[in-house]
Amino acid sequence: MTNYLEVRNLSKRFGDFSALGDVSLDVVEGEFVCFLGPSGCGKTTLLRAIAGLDPQTSGTIRQKGRDVSALPPAQRDFGIVFQSYALFPNLTVAANVGYGLVNRRQNRGAIAKRVTELLALVGLPDAGPKYPAQLSGGQQQRVALARALATSPGLLLLDEPLSALDARVRLRLRHEIKALQRTLGVTTIMVTHDQEEALTMADRIVVMNHGAIEQVGMPQEIYRRPATAFVADFVGSMNFLAGTLMAPDKVRVAGVDFACPVQDGLAPGQKVSLCIRPEDVRVRDLPADISNRVPVEVAELDFVGAFCRAILRARASADVAVTADFSSNLIRDLGVDIGTKLDIALPPDRLRVFA
């Protein structure tokens, strides 16, 4: 596999403020990459640097082997969709989609054919003669996508393309965009602060925080094996239990030792967080000799729809609380209610330890 895009040591400063610090990243040809991170972490800044819209302070960008670091946007090869869509309101949908084609000295017939093709591709075959203001947000979004794809760019950049839409439309468009991207095979970078969006759409996720990359990996990887406490906290929900590393595979929390995967990078005696996702907490059919067993009492029970989120307090030490997800079945079968006493287990292979 060849790298389509290579970002090396990219930095961007605004006055004294460092919006991006020494970011390096590779994107493989045909890949769908998501930049994920909290507001203000520099996702847009990185995307705009790649497009050349707001050039970096230092660092290099190579696209398809060509050094584009100092090229203006017009000399780079990309299509872009903004959060606002930036459709030209005074031009029809067809004129919007054909905007970049008109300039390429193609004849009218060829342009019209390509526009029809693109509109069909995004599922709006009849929208051609309408004006953007007459379309719904989701439809405008698709027109913007068709316009960006019209010139067959090698790289598609999407800056929070779905954030202005309501939940239902967003869900549908997620799948459509992903399917379209797979069909066309165009290398795509999408910025989002919605973890669910990133997890469902991306081939690889780039998690960012404070202008730096925290972790790059496939969605399962990011979710299952978060590299840092920040990633663990930002993607999905996570319990953080304060403790001390006693041995490479042992963490003591409130006087109780828990077995965990072997930690290489951490020194025994160090303060650490022992982490587990709420859905990984075991309650049912615990074998008698199971490790990391904790007797708890149900302190709170919040109905969330498909399941209930329970806050469990360790009976031995009220300071230690664990959040766990219980299915409705489980709640019925075990008769769980506030005040119920039960035993849980934290499976060692599901535990993560962070300094």
Place this chain on the structure above:
Amino acid sequence: MSLAVPGLKVGLSRDDLMMRAGVVVLAGVLLVMVGLPLWALLAKGFEDRDGKFIGLANYVSYFSTPALFQSALNSLQVASVTTVIVVPLAFVYAYALTRTVLPMRWLFQGISLIPIFAPSLLPGIALIYLFGTQGFFKALLGDGSIYGIDGIVIAQVFYCFPHATLILTTALATADARLYEAADVLGASRRRVFFTVTLPGAKYGLISAALVVFTLVMTDFGIAKVIGGNFNVLATDVYKKVIGQQDFSMGAVVGMVLLAPAALAFLVDRLVQRKQVALLTARAVPLVPRPKFARDLFFTLFCLLVSAAILAILGMAIWGSLIKYWPYNLGLTLDNYDFAKFDSNGWDSYWNSVRMALGAAVFGTVLMFTGAWLNEKTRGFGMMRGVVQLLAFLPMAVPGLVLGLGYIFFFNAPNNPLNFLYATMGILVLNTVAHFYTVGHLTATTALKQIDPEFEAVSASLKVPIWKTFVRVTAPICLPAILDIAIYLFVNAMTTVSSVIFLYAPDTKLASVAAVNIEEAGTTAAAAALCVVIVLTSAAVKAAHLIADRFLFARLQVWRRR
């Protein structure tokens, strides 16, 4: 973006180069139109009549001539008194327009704008008819005379009223209904709501209105000329020095003295406005006044009274222009409109005005809109864009008379290659566009800031040259603002006196200037007639604009409809 730390040298695209070249050309044009004439004026103040440098001698002699210094005090006095009268008047009127239920609100709003369409000497002339030596109501004045400070102030109130009303209407219109609801819920009395919510909300509008009125009065020339009598002000002094005594150096000095308060007022306004944060957040709920009988009756009567006064002054000018021989033969006639009898140019000066106004509207609108676009959308190039911004704001602080004077010194210099423009229509257009540059530039900039900032990024990614997007998208979207600028330029070009009074040649004399000349020669009726023709023309153009806006553009701009 301005904060971006330069480090990496980024290559320039063809668009970037074109835009930068455009900014440089624009800076050059503005330098010629604004910067260099002002520089020439400044330099002239340090020369004697033969052009030798004499340092501050002119200024010393100015401040030690009591008569001249008295004019400065007179100007300050007139400006202060007018401001104190106009601002409260306009505030109540604007309050009525925005915060009460007024029958035929649009009519009252329209009437309040009438003075904008008239040359400033019109109210002066009307007052002469009413209270002059042979005025209708002369007896009411007893021993007093309308010639002097009283007449100037009354005419200035008429002339400045719409400017203050416009600013205050805008300030009062942007109110958040939720604040008033909150005050209501808290049980605040009406008086308390007014002093704790309404007035603070309009604070910046009030300051702005006061400064604008003050500057308008300080720098206006037409009114003091017509009805000032022996009451000299700075503006008439400049005129007398330059036209009467051909003392250009002293004229330049008085011009600089005139520039000081205008520039100061402008700076104060800028500083104050910078403090203003957006009162109207995106979530604000617009305030819609509910009917309240007693309040509405009071404000309706007030508006009726003010409107009647405005219409009376306009009506007096119209009537006066139709009368055979005031006050002895009140029979009606159109003779006064046969301008050839009073001025060798006849109707030509009117057509000159129309041509000049059209030229200024076309050239000015293209320059202002394209210029604002270049300055907004050019990437990088901060220094040069800063220079353009400064030159675009400068005219606001410069009285027309002062700019006109600068034009004489700059363009009439024998070694200036642009000398050929002197005494042509071209210089009148240039001067008018320069004089009114700031408002047009601001209107265009505001409109450009309201459209999606990513259009240029999109067209760059689609490899479409930026100018194509300007022509196909940006300009069409901003059409309403573009028309506003054009109409603004046309109306002001029709009515302006002060900025062009030094610059016309016999065959390029303008209607407003001809009116001053005719009035000076003593034929008030013909001067009134010329003013009426100007009012009708500019008002007709504005009306055509409104009608076109309502019917024609609604059709041209289907895309705005949902």
